[in-house]
Amino acid sequence: MTIINSIVNWLNYKRIYEIDLFKKYPIDTQREVLFELIDQARDTQFGQQYNFRSMMTESDFKSRIPVRTYEDYSPYINRLLKGERNVLWPGETKWFAKSSGTTNDKSKFIPVSKHSLEDVHYRGFKDVLALYLKNNPDSRVLYGKSLTLGGSHRVNSFNNNSFYGDLSAILIENTPFWSDFIRIPPAEVALIEEFEEKVVKIIEQARDENVTSLAGVPSWNLVLLQRVLEATGKTNILDVWPNLEVFIHGGIKFDPYREQYRQIIPSDQMKYMETYNASEGFFAIQDNPESSDMLLMLDYGIYYEFIPMDRFHEENPPALSLDEIELEKNYAMVISTNGGLWRYLIGDTVKFTRRNPYKIRITGRTKHxxxxxxxxxxxxxxxxxxxxxxxxxxxxxxxxxxxxxxxxxxxxxxxxxxxxxxxxxxxxxxxxxxxxxxxxxxxxxxxxxxxxxxxxxxxxxxxxxxxxxxxxxxxxxxxxxxxxxxxxxxxxxxxxxxxxxxxxxxxx
Known part of the structure; x- marks a missing residue:
């Protein structure tokens, strides 16, 4: 085991223990998350509207607050965009992840609080590394750089107090300066809005680097890798980056692209690790390389509910807690988060593949x-x-x-x-x-x-x-x-x- 990995694994020891703990006590963990959220938001305008102070049970929470879509939340979010404080979450919400979705052209502005940045999004990425090194203790991924292909919209200003952009741009804007030492491209290139221009710059800066990992959406990363081969004249990516060992991917299902990646990265040692993250939160990580399902991360400040898809179109379909779900049944996912989304219908559908620990796979969209x-x-x-x-x-x-x-x-x-x-x-x-x-x-x-x-x-x-x-x-x-x-x-x-x-x- 390398010295760097030994130090990182020592630092990750406590976190791995915490993950094992919520795997052992999933229902208790989720109940604790819910009431921590309620307690933190009890004096917000939303908390006062629904009398969070008197909520004593999960049933109280579900009976008082309706399941909502983005359109239902628009009036609240518009107030946040104008700088109003203590609306959905305590204090000021400064950042908004812009997402056009995949079912219509209307832009969505998902509130990203300081809590959700630190305790959800950044924590998720740290856990990806922790779980990867736990499964691959001799990895040399930390000896090189991670090539990350983010979104196409840099952070823009609504006013002096609030900003919007792709989630990836918001994360880049809020990471410390030293992150450029472990990530390629640097922030000024990663935030280029024009995709074609950004790809050219990435290739210029990354072709001679020691890239050991890739991160991003499979389809767009494949475009980038094909351009890398065209620019370098190489026959496969390992001729460009011989120490490449893992692709951390998410956003869309990987299976349709698996064979193309095998052709462009022809190595049985290449590893692929799936994550489930979105503008609204970081939800699940593939913790076992031998299985394609993902561990539902239960202690990030997100409370989960699940609507059976066979009842989705009823007037008031049931939203089930974790202990009520059935395996291999299709559910629409509902989340309450420390970003200020309460019983929010995210639009994704999932199936549970096992309990103890709870593992899922993404099955599609409620509108797809x-x-x-x-x-x-x-x-x-x-x-x-x-x-x-x-x-x-x-x-x-x-x-x-x-x-x-x-x-x-x-x-x-x-x-x-x-x-x-x-x-x-x-x-x-x-x-x-x-x-x-x-x-x-x-x-x-x-x-x-x-x-x-x-x-x-x-x-x-x-x-x-x-x-x-x-x-x-x-x-x-x-x-x-x-x-x-x-x-x-x-x-x-x-x-x-x-x-x-x-x-x-x-x-x-």
Whole structure:
């Protein structure tokens, strides 16, 4: 074990003990988090509105405060943006993480308090390192730099007291100066708004550094790594950074990109570690390299509830506490945080894979699904089926999206998939058959609608030209690490935009 790792592991010893403690006592930990949040916010305007001082039980909390979306919180957040204090959380909220989301173009401004910066976001990143070194005690990751590809919006000022930007930009603005010694690129490059310009600068500054880790969203990091190879003339990334050992990723599911990373980083020793973090908080970390599920982090100042997706569209669906959840059931996640979000519907869906400790995997978004014909197709189904189709036909997918083909007088319903392949399938018809068959195996509702093609016909695949999705995101102003390509939609808006772009720009 190296000296540096020994020192860091000694410093991390207490934290590893605390993680083991909440794994052992998860329900007690969450109850303690909730009442600490209530106590801290009891004299805020929100706390007085809902009489936090008299809340004695979790039932009191749930019965008084409704589950809210961002739109419901907008009036409160607008007051915070103008500098009003003690609205949702004690004191002044100075920072706001700007997020356009993935379901519409409206900007969201998520309040980021000092508590959530320190006790959630920074603590999450520290825990990633602590857990990685615990699992890899001989790692030399600390002997080099971490190449981090953040968002595309620098911090801007609403007024003299409040600022907004991508979460990554806010974190960079608040990290100490010495962080540039362990991270590449430096802050002035990381905060460049134009993605293409930023990539060029990153390559200039990072190509000759000892990069030992990568961090970011798989899709955009892949773009960066491909540009690195083009700029250096190397055949794989290890020829550029021979000591690279881990990619810490999040934001979107990694499975569709796994094969492309294997090709560009051809080493069985390369490690991949998933995290689940967002503007609203840092939620889970892959603590076991042998399993793809993630440990739900229970002591960050976030209280969790879960709405069963099979009851999500009811007028007042139940929001379950941790001790009420069932394994392998799809839930919409609701959070209350030390950033001042109370019973906030974040928009993600998860499944629990185990208890004691509680582990989850992300299954999609509450608004990212196809249910035009009662098939209830979610992103998790789509990813698994595409992976199987790729495996059977030696294909690799770069990007994709899917939506419905609506019934007409002479047309039954179907799903249309626009797929940009990195490696095309050796038999497209077989690819479609495997995709369709796997979806039927995974999803009984889809299977019922496909039975004898009574309601749904076989999927339709449109093969996208190279660069279509990148150009589409660019035209929408959504280039960069904070932006995600929508995978499923219950309408044809994305499909029609892509098809129109292909017709006008790629078919000439």
């Amino acid at each position: 699904y196809i249910n035009a014909f009662g098939e209830e197709l979610i992103v998790d189904n789509a990813e698994e089926a595409l992976l199987m189709a790729c495996t059977r036909t030696q294909a690799t997918i770069r990007e994709y999206t899917a939506g419905p083909v609506f019934m007409s007088q002479n047309q039954k319903g179907a799903h249309q998939w626009i797929i940009e392949f990195e490696q095309h399938p050796n038999d497209l018809e077989h690819f479609i058959s495997v995709l369709d068959g796997t979806l039927q195996t995974l999803n009984s509702d889809y299977e019922a609608k496909r039975h004898k093609s009574i309601t749904l016909e076989r999927p339709q695949i449109t093969v996208a030209p190279e660069g279509l999705f990148y150009e589409w995101m660019k035209q929408r102003g959504k280039i960069g690490g904070q932006n995600k390509i929508p995978r499923l939609a219950n309408d044809r808006i994305y499909l029609d935009q892509l098809l129109e772009l292909e017709k006008n720009k790629f078919s000439k």
